[in-house]
Amino acid sequence: MSAPHIPPQTGAPDPVHQRIDAALHQLAALGGDLVAHANRIGAILWSPPRIVVVGRLKAGKSTLVNALIGAPVAETAALEATNVVTVYENGAPSRADVVSTDGTRRPVPLALGTTVDLGVPPEQVAYVHRYLPSHALSTITLVDTPGLATLTVTNAAATERALIDGFEQTRSASVDADAAVFLFDSMPRTDEVEFLQRLGFTPLNTLGVLSRADGFGRGVLGNRDPLGHAAEHANVLARRLAGQVGTVVPVAGLLAQTSHTGAFTDADARALAALDPLAPLELFDLLDADPAALPVPRDQVWRLLELIGEYGLVHARAQATGGAHQVNQWLSGVSGVHPLRAVLEQSLRRFAVLHRAGRILAELDALVYSHPARDAIRQIVSALRTDPALVPVELLRALRSLLQADPSAPAVDELDQVLRGGTIAEALGLEPTASPEQIRAMAQQKLVAVQAQSVSTRSAAEDTALTALTHAYTVIVRGH
Secondary structure, three states: OOOOOOOOOOOOOOHHHHHHHHHHHHHHHOOOOHHHHHHHHHHHHHOOOEEEEEEEOOOOHHHHHHHHHOOOOOOOOOOOOOOOOEEEEEOOOOEEEEEEOOOOEEEEOOOOOOOOOOOOOHHHEEEEEEEEOOHHHOOOEEEEOOOEOOOOHHHHHHHHHHHHHHHHHOHHHOOOOOEEEEEEOOOOOHHHHHHHHHOOOOHHHEEEEEOOHHHOOOHHHOOOOHHHHHHHHHHHHHHHOOOOOOOEEEOOHHHHHHHHHOOOOHHHHHHHHHOOOOOHHHHHHHHHHOHHHOOOOHHHHHHHHHHHHHHHHHHHHHHHHHHHHHHHHHHHHHHOHHHHHHHHHHHHHHHHHHHHHHHHHHHHHHHHHHOOOHHHHHHHHHHHHOOHHHHHHHHHHHHHHHHHHOOOOOHHHHHHHHHHOOOHHHHOOOOOOOOHHHHHHHHHHHHHHHHHHOOOOOOHHHHHHHHHHHHHHHHHHHHO
């Protein structure tokens, strides 16, 4: 098996991209309109995977998007701000297109500090495509969404229209997401989990985020540190939601946003340092009852609360004598944004790429059935599907189908293990140091077991899953 489970070096094309790209060159060589089809599919292949951020109203989605991009580009407010789906993609110059539900695009002007003027009713908009030069968006594209169960039916429908209905009805008006970041502030509600399932992802390309970690539990004035409490609760949620998300990461979105967007200044640091002599309870009592007794104007304290919240107001004071730089470093370190980025850039992006590759195979399958040159296209697609490098693509597609049809099937856990393995040995449940002989023997053992299961299956999805596992283990046996 050609190491599909080992992430490629940064900047180097991975085997999946290489094999599909070679197949697209073969497709283009057939000539005619297949050149345009190959270019269109190639653009999908080489563009960064799209990761959609979903959650309820005020879950902190736009705040998190701002933190990840490193600029205050997504709307945030106490009430509902994002009323359409917005795609944030790396590109220059900074600009925005409104994509209508019929797939047409219309550029719209941008002005600093203002929201995009859609020019049409929101229900006629599929999404806003926002381009901006950003290193953070060089490897992923982020999709911000209206809240689920939001204040308006229109805004709630916008998420479904772009992420679910758009995909089914008109691909030109769909954002075609490859992975999801699911925000919640405690235990997700039933309707949230149901929506997540309708997106059609697997736990491998779905990340849970426990948002507002700095205010978790009883908050900064409680008996427990809210960040530590949130970290413990995130571990509990990760176990409970194992069928929906790969893991759960606690994040203090406001702290992350402020530290990564340059909003906190040296003037803010001086004001924060002036508050250091006050005990936490005394500080909040003065703010409420006797603001004139505060060592800085009340408006400055309110600004600090907007920037760093109650947790930052209490705990960042010790850093303030070092200026804005030291405070921002501290905010970034405690916010949880670094572990989040690590998951996004490593495991989530890896499975998002495999999900994207599965979509491309579906595009090629459609050509097999609809194009006059179907026989030649079928040969190209058949060779691609049997390529060892694409084994994880087929495994992920099989897992996705099986989760939708029969999530309790035994093959679900086996597919999950094989896909999560960082090495071929780990994919088989062995230690990374296992010898080639041990790898081959275990693969042979699993191959025999899967073939025995294939005699009696409960669904077509289980048939497909066992076929994919059979192919994977056969490739390993032959390769070792």
